[in-house]
Amino acid sequence: MLSRSVKLSLRFMLPLAILLGLFAYIVVPLMDNLTLRWSVRDLDNRSQLLAATLQVPLREDVLLNDKAHIKKLFDGAIEDERLFALGFCDPSGKLLYKTYTYPQSLGCWDKPADGSKQKSLVQLPRGPVHVADTPIEDNGTALGRLILVHDMSFIERRSAETTKYVLIFFALLGVAIAFLTLLVSHLSWRGWLASLNDVLRGQLLPRDVQSTAPGAPPPAPPPEMEPLIGELRSLLEEYHEERQSSSSGNSAEWAPEKLKALLQQDLAGDQVLVVSNREPYIHEKNKDGTIRVRRPASGLVTAVEAVMRACSGTWIAHGAGSADRETVDRNDHVPVPPKDPSYTLRRVWLTEEEEKGYYYGFANEGLWPLCHIAHVRPVFRSSDWDEYVKVNRRFADAVIKEARTDNPVVLVQDYHFALLPRMVREALPKATIITFWHIPWPNSESFGICPWREEILEGMLGSTILGFHTPFHRKNFLDTVDRYLETRIEPEASTISYGNELTQVEDYPISIAWPDYPDTQPVEQCRTEIRQLLGVPEDHLLAFGVDRLDYTKGILERFQAVESMLELHPAMIGKFSFVQIAAPSRSDLEEYMNFEQRVRKLAARVNDRFGSDGYLPIILKIEHHEQAELQRYFRACEVCMVTSLHDGMNLVAKEFIAARDDERGALVLSQFTGAARELHEALIINPYHIEQGAEALYRGLTMPPVEQRERMRSMRDRVRRFNVYRWAGHMLLDAARLRKREKVMQKIRSHSRGNLRRVG
Numbered sequence: 001m002l003s004r005s006v007k008l009s010l011r012f013m014l015p016l017a018i019l020l021g022l023f024a025y026i027v028v029p030l031m032d033n034l035t036l037r038w039s040v041r042d043l044d045n046r047s048q049l050l051a052a053t054l055q056v057p058l059r060e061d062v063l064l065n066d067k068a069h070i071k072k073l074f075d076g077a078i079e080d081e082r083l084f085a086l087g088f089c090d091p092s093g094k095l096l097y098k099t100y101t102y103p104q105s106l107g108c109w110d111k112p113a114d115g116s117k118q119k120s121l122v123q124l125p126r127g128p129v130h131v132a133d134t135p136i137e138d139n140g141t142a143l144g145r146l147i148l149v150h151d152m153s154f155i156e157r158r159s160a161e162t163t164k165y166v167l168i169f170f171a172l173l174g175v176a177i178a179f180l181t182l183l184v185s186h187l188s189w190r191g192w193l194a195s196l197n198d199v200l201r202g203q204l205l206p207r208d209v210q211s212t213a214p215g216a217p218p219p220a221p222p223p224e225m226e227p228l229i230g231e232l233r234s235l236l237e238e239y240h241e242e243r244q245s246s247s248s249g250n251s252a253e254w255a256p257e258k259l260k261a262l263l264q265q266d267l268a269g270d271q272v273l274v275v276s277n278r279e280p281y282i283h284e285k286n287k288d289g290t291i292r293v294r295r296p297a298s299g300l301v302t303a304v305e306a307v308m309r310a311c312s313g314t315w316i317a318h319g320a321g322s323a324d325r326e327t328v329d330r331n332d333h334v335p336v337p338p339k340d341p342s343y344t345l346r347r348v349w350l351t352e353e354e355e356k357g358y359y360y361g362f363a364n365e366g367l368w369p370l371c372h373i374a375h376v377r378p379v380f381r382s383s384d385w386d387e388y389v390k391v392n393r394r395f396a397d398a399v400i401k402e403a404r405t406d407n408p409v410v411l412v413q414d415y416h417f418a419l420l421p422r423m424v425r426e427a428l429p430k431a432t433i434i435t436f437w438h439i440p441w442p443n444s445e446s447f448g449i450c451p452w453r454e455e456i457l458e459g460m461l462g463s464t465i466l467g468f469h470t471p472f473h474r475k476n477f478l479d480t481v482d483r484y485l486e487t488r489i490e491p492e493a494s495t496i497s498y499g500n501e502l503t504q505v506e507d508y509p510i511s512i513a514w515p516d517y518p519d520t521q522p523v524e525q526c527r528t529e530i531r532q533l534l535g536v537p538e539d540h541l542l543a544f545g546v547d548r549l550d551y552t553k554g555i556l557e558r559f560q561a562v563e564s565m566l567e568l569h570p571a572m573i574g575k576f577s578f579v580q581i582a583a584p585s586r587s588d589l590e591e592y593m594n595f596e597q598r599v600r601k602l603a604a605r606v607n608d609r610f611g612s613d614g615y616l617p618i619i620l621k622i623e624h625h626e627q628a629e630l631q632r633y634f635r636a637c638e639v640c641m642v643t644s645l646h647d648g649m650n651l652v653a654k655e656f657i658a659a660r661d662d663e664r665g666a667l668v669l670s671q672f673t674g675a676a677r678e679l680h681e682a683l684i685i686n687p688y689h690i691e692q693g694a695e696a697l698y699r700g701l702t703m704p705p706v707e708q709r710e711r712m713r714s715m716r717d718r719v720r721r722f723n724v725y726r727w728a729g730h731m732l733l734d735a736a737r738l739r740k741r742e743k744v745m746q747k748i749r750s751h752s753r754g755n756l757r758r759v760g
Ligand code: F6P
Pocket: 277, 278, 297, 298, 299, 300, 301, 414, 415, 438, 439, 548, 585, 586
């Protein structure tokens, strides 16, 4: 690092030395000239003074022609070390009296016509002298001129000395600047590197909500640095963005049109097939026999649906709704979205046994707890595994059947389909298979618990591209493959070669589609209506949480934080409520049933402790809510709490930010979500640290509007730019690049095969 600073300084010091040299080259003659001017003026004054002193005695001596006295007078005068000689000339120009030092060649010196001071300098063989004359008169009659000759050699000495000092001064200045540059560059290089590293690691958290957990991020910067760090982060992101855009030849903000254009231009309009377990539209039968459409509570669906609307194509998913079979055609297709169809939903039917083993069993009792650090033990059963293999095969067959060409783009979603990429690859070797893992990937040791770890990894490596939310999960995956499979891994390029296939492993942080607000109710209206709905006063403070009812979401810890906040800040009792919407999820599983009981019990306990007639500190709604209703809550509350114990991304955090076009509200966000890597201006907490959660909640409720705006503005800007189209766009661009490369490789291969045949 020191040598880097030295190099940096040298790069600066060389031009500095040249500059200083040039400067000295100009300044020294200037100084000489100045010294000379000062000296001449000095001698002019001196000559006048001396002449005035000598004038009176000289006049008398001249009138008396007293040569001896004149000599005495002159000799006495030249005892002054600078006055070199004196002479007196009569009006006819004859030198009458002079000191023995008087230069013969000077004669009765004729003053130059322009009388300039410089002209009083006369160059004699012994060196330069200053000459001045003064008329001596007697009652208006000219008696002659007194000529004073001063020695100038001292000026040369003075000038040489000045030059010496000027050069010494410049040399010292150069050394001082060089030293300071070296010091400053070294210190600032270290400081900036450290800051940049912190920023790049996303470790800068608001000061009073830092984690104290082991392995938690380092201390946050002082608050006065936060705006600067925010700016720096934005700059780095823009720089990163620009680099990525310029390498892809794309710089405009990501939007549906851009994604469509990309598909047509870079992927030649190839067919897009999505596979996920959860379907985007569920048809349910009402009691009266009518059919309604429900949107599931799923981050995956929220994100991928926006992409499918833009790209068209076919989405293959499990038909789980009670009226799903009634709404499909004979190919099990249904056009969606129901009101304005833009793509096809292809439903796959599962038996109860298949759903139990594949979805509830292997996926949600095995892989889900395996991949999330939520301290719930994974359960692996052979019977579940068998179903998982079978269902993966069924979905793979559906993909193969839906494919109109031999090289479709297949977007495989999540941990339900780890085996499917290889199954599709075997049937459609030219397909571009992009698999996105929506949940975290554990470290290799944890993953080793899975009895079918090799099969899962092999299945996933059938993908062309394998995506995770964060670099951390991507790295965990590379380490896991390295540990359990015989592969060639290129860590720099982030590729894995397995057999004859290459898989690109990347991180693509998922996001949401930035909403336009045509039918959104104004914030004030949402505030009023939601408070009326909840039966609380107009000025009641609200914090809000919305999740699937899942043990990874940190709902219990959130309620404990609410309880602790009311303990620490009793003034909030009666004035504040926390609203939790929890969509029932995987409720057939015992773990989830128990969890629901615990959530209900804790809410009741806090309400018993701090509630009073009609006042509930925690308002718990375990029921499904449609997106439009959630929007109203997002816009009505002061604080949104996302406290997941572990989460791949968490799109609720981003939805809240997108909903706040009034730039108000505060987000409390768990450091264990992928979103915390992007939303640095949220109040980042360790959800296991209850008091920290409590203080962050209080801070959010009491945050000054200016600070809310500042934080919100910055987060909104990021979410708007880093939207879901960018997420999909980057994956598709990478896929397009790999497809082109594959086509070139194929040509080369067939060309060389042809050559070999000819040679043979
Ligand atoms: O986002 C993670 C995820 O597991 C998705 O894969 C899934 O769609 C969502 O949560 C909801 O879970 P489920 O589909 O099991 O209700």
